[in-house]
Amino acid sequence: MIKSWSWFNKVSLIVGFAFLYVPIILLVIYSFNESRLVTVWAGFSTKWYGQLFQNEGIMNAAMVTLKVAFLSSTLATIFGTMAGFSMVRFGRFRGRTLFNGMIYAPLVMPEVITGLSLLLMFVAISLDRGLWTITLAHTTFAMCYVAVVIQARLNAFDRSIEEAAMDLGCPPLKTFFVITLPIILPGVLSGWLLSFTLSLDDLVIASFTTGPGATTLPMKIYSMVRFGVTPEINAVSTILIGIIATGVLLASVLHKRRESQRKNDELLASAIP
Amino acid sequence: MIEANSQEHTVFAPWNEADKEPFVRIENVTKKFGNFVAIDNISLNIFEREFYALLGPSGCGKTTLLRMLAGFEIPTSGRIIIDGEDMSKVPPHKRPVNMMFQSYALFPHMTVEQNIAFGLKQDHLPKAEIADQVERMINLVKLNAFAKRKPEQLSGGQRQRVALARSLAKNPKMLLLDEPLGALDKKLREETQFELMNIQEKLGITFVIVTHDQEEAMTVSSRIAVMDSGTVAQVAPPAEIYEFPNSRKVADFIGDVNIFEGRVADVQADSAQILINASDVPVRTGRSVEAALGETVWVAVRPEKMIVSLNPPKNMTENVLKGEVWDIGYLGKLSVYHVRLQDKRMVTVAMTNRYRETEHTITWEDSVYVSWAPNASVVLMS
Numbered sequence A: 001m002i003k004s005w006s007w008f009n010k011v012s013l014i015v016g017f018a019f020l021y022v023p024i025i026l027l028v029i030y031s032f033n034e035s036r037l038v039t040v041w042a043g044f045s046t047k048w049y050g051q052l053f054q055n056e057g058i059m060n061a062a063m064v065t066l067k068v069a070f071l072s073s074t075l076a077t078i079f080g081t082m083a084g085f086s087m088v089r090f091g092r093f094r095g096r097t098l099f100n101g102m103i104y105a106p107l108v109m110p111e112v113i114t115g116l117s118l119l120l121m122f123v124a125i126s127l128d129r130g131l132w133t134i135t136l137a138h139t140t141f142a143m144c145y146v147a148v149v150i151q152a153r154l155n156a157f158d159r160s161i162e163e164a165a166m167d168l169g170c171p172p173l174k175t176f177f178v179i180t181l182p183i184i185l186p187g188v189l190s191g192w193l194l195s196f197t198l199s200l201d202d203l204v205i206a207s208f209t210t211g212p213g214a215t216t217l218p219m220k221i222y223s224m225v226r227f228g229v230t231p232e233i234n235a236v237s238t239i240l241i242g243i244i245a246t247g248v249l250l251a252s253v254l255h256k257r258r259e260s261q262r263k264n265d266e267l268l269a270s271a272i273p
Numbered sequence B: 001m002i003e004a005n006s007q008e009h010t011v012f013a014p015w016n017e018a019d020k021e022p023f024v025r026i027e028n029v030t031k032k033f034g035n036f037v038a039i040d041n042i043s044l045n046i047f048e049r050e051f052y053a054l055l056g057p058s059g060c061g062k063t064t065l066l067r068m069l070a071g072f073e074i075p076t077s078g079r080i081i082i083d084g085e086d087m088s089k090v091p092p093h094k095r096p097v098n099m100m101f102q103s104y105a106l107f108p109h110m111t112v113e114q115n116i117a118f119g120l121k122q123d124h125l126p127k128a129e130i131a132d133q134v135e136r137m138i139n140l141v142k143l144n145a146f147a148k149r150k151p152e153q154l155s156g157g158q159r160q161r162v163a164l165a166r167s168l169a170k171n172p173k174m175l176l177l178d179e180p181l182g183a184l185d186k187k188l189r190e191e192t193q194f195e196l197m198n199i200q201e202k203l204g205i206t207f208v209i210v211t212h213d214q215e216e217a218m219t220v221s222s223r224i225a226v227m228d229s230g231t232v233a234q235v236a237p238p239a240e241i242y243e244f245p246n247s248r249k250v251a252d253f254i255g256d257v258n259i260f261e262g263r264v265a266d267v268q269a270d271s272a273q274i275l276i277n278a279s280d281v282p283v284r285t286g287r288s289v290e291a292a293l294g295e296t297v298w299v300a301v302r303p304e305k306m307i308v309s310l311n312p313p314k315n316m317t318e319n320v321l322k323g324e325v326w327d328i329g330y331l332g333k334l335s336v337y338h339v340r341l342q343d344k345r346m347v348t349v350a351m352t353n354r355y356r357e358t359e360h361t362i363t364w365e366d367s368v369y370v371s372w373a374p375n376a377s378v379v380l381m382s
Helices: A007-031 A047-054 A056-089 A096-108 A111-124 A131-155 A159-167 A172-200 A204-209 A217-225 A231-271 B002-006 B062-070 B112-122 B127-140 B156-168 B186-203 B214-220 B238-243 B248-253
Strands: B024-033 B036-046 B051-055 B077-082 B097-100 B174-178 B206-211 B223-228 B231-236 B258-267 B272-276 B283-285 B296-301 B306-309 B320-330 B334-341 B346-352 B367-372 B377-380
Touching: A007 A231, A047 A056, A047 A231, A056 A096, A056 A131, A056 A172, A056 A217, A056 A231, A096 A131, A111 A131, A111 A204, A131 A172, A131 A204, A159 A172, A159 B097, A172 A231, A204 A217, A217 A231, B024 B062, B036 B062, B036 B077, B036 B231, B051 B062, B051 B214, B062 B077, B062 B097, B062 B174, B062 B206, B097 B156, B112 B127, B112 B156, B127 B156, B156 B186, B186 B214, B206 B214, B214 B238, B223 B238, B223 B248, B231 B238, B231 B248, B248 B258, B248 B296, B248 B377, B272 B296, B283 B377, B306 B346, B320 B346, B334 B367
Parallel strands: B051 B206, B051 B223, B097 B174, B174 B206
Antiparallel strands: B024 B036, B024 B077, B223 B231, B258 B272, B258 B296, B272 B283, B296 B377, B306 B367, B320 B334, B320 B367, B334 B346
16 A cells, blocks of 8 residues: 655656557547547547448458357367366376477467468368358467466366265266366356457458458458548447456456455354354 | 174274175285385275274375275276275276365365265255255264355365265265365364264274374274385284384384394293393393394383383393483473483483472483383384
């Protein structure tokens, strides 16, 4: 708890936040601009939001993006969980470090290279490019993030809990679904959310792996900007910001609630012998 | 054996009955992890209704052995037979045994009730029957007020009881307990030991407990298997382990002991004389020894069986050592004397404080005599 703020603290805080948020605030403000000209203020209006929902191109792109994000994050969560599980549970074997490194590698790989290599592969196996190729591409890179999250979660997992379930007559596969999965569920959910957002705002990989008819929202925005920034773009961006901010807030509120619940529980437990 | 049979109602000693079939037979079991031999060719018999303790320092293989009984580890060679059935190919979830884990391993996302009901649900019993059994178990461990709580809302002692109730709920033929009281404080641990014994007697289930705490093993068990680096050093009831250890390792691990190396000088039918290296005065033991004259043996004497005195004990030409009081530890009911012998070896003597501290006459640097009765010592061959 800092009670008195020195001028230095105040200034650095203001500069820091301004640096981060002034561009975004400007974008939000101009999305409510009456004028067609983005940089000239002509009074408050929500007409661009209305027009946005009339714009079939943008709405289609939004649908494609949501579909891709939903499918790829779900697939990535399943595969990533499996990968994270094996990495933790296989124990030590020859080349484990290499395998581990290979799971992390796509996280630091330049997107352009990931996109290009995927494009080459899709061409090589002559897969028709479109919504499904984008989904596959997003699954590929989001999976690594999920694997990392799950791995962290499982490292802290007490295996004797699973053994206890089996000891009580529960077969191994059922044990995974009724014991392990519920316990690591927070990790699985945050992995899913992470892949969802990653897919939502990816531009580079999607541009490489897309095909006719499958334009994602970031691609649409980018192509519209090339013909000049319109208030519509501001509006759609504002909506995106709203969605993401809500998600982040919700996640942190939930987390905080659970923390305080846990603290209460601990107090309760220690108070009663 | 005849004696044991004549008092059948008071003495529980199935291991002395020649025709009794053991409930668990561990036959020449070896377990290797890579090159490390965790269990080295162990054979043990555990009888029905026994409270059997596997005792040993950490890393002696006791937990590995327990996990093999539960099915979490497979023997590299040898067999484990439980209730007449070879367990080699039986996975953990199909064995008639349940285990209570050291970490309790409660399911964090379930309430106390759900935890206890879990095992019963796996058997697809009718709901009413499950509810009945859960209630019985909750009563048994006195957790009635906490049935709807989650494990994280419980204290350590309560969690321990949930774990016990959960592992007993299925009425297993045998309960395996892996350091069940390790996480409790001393007072609670002692209470729980007696509670465990009561429950075991009440339910008539065979208990196998793993512990590194020798007092715990002595308190609860009918027999103790003392383990050391993958082998079993001795199997016997607690009193026998304490009074008649079969090796220096066992004597040293169970309780405190003074050990004197010496050579056999005389062997009679009911006694033996040993010349110990620590003193010119020979040692006489109250039992004969199976050793040749001149063979190296070790004489073990428990500290509480020795006496420290300022004057030489009367009429004793054997079992007397001369020394100097080096240190005194006052423990209330006991005083522990560290006496330094002439050859600078230390002997520990524990004497009950029958008199008030002010009336004590023995003090630091006094010249004293340490003596003991012939039947107080044990001769060890290894």
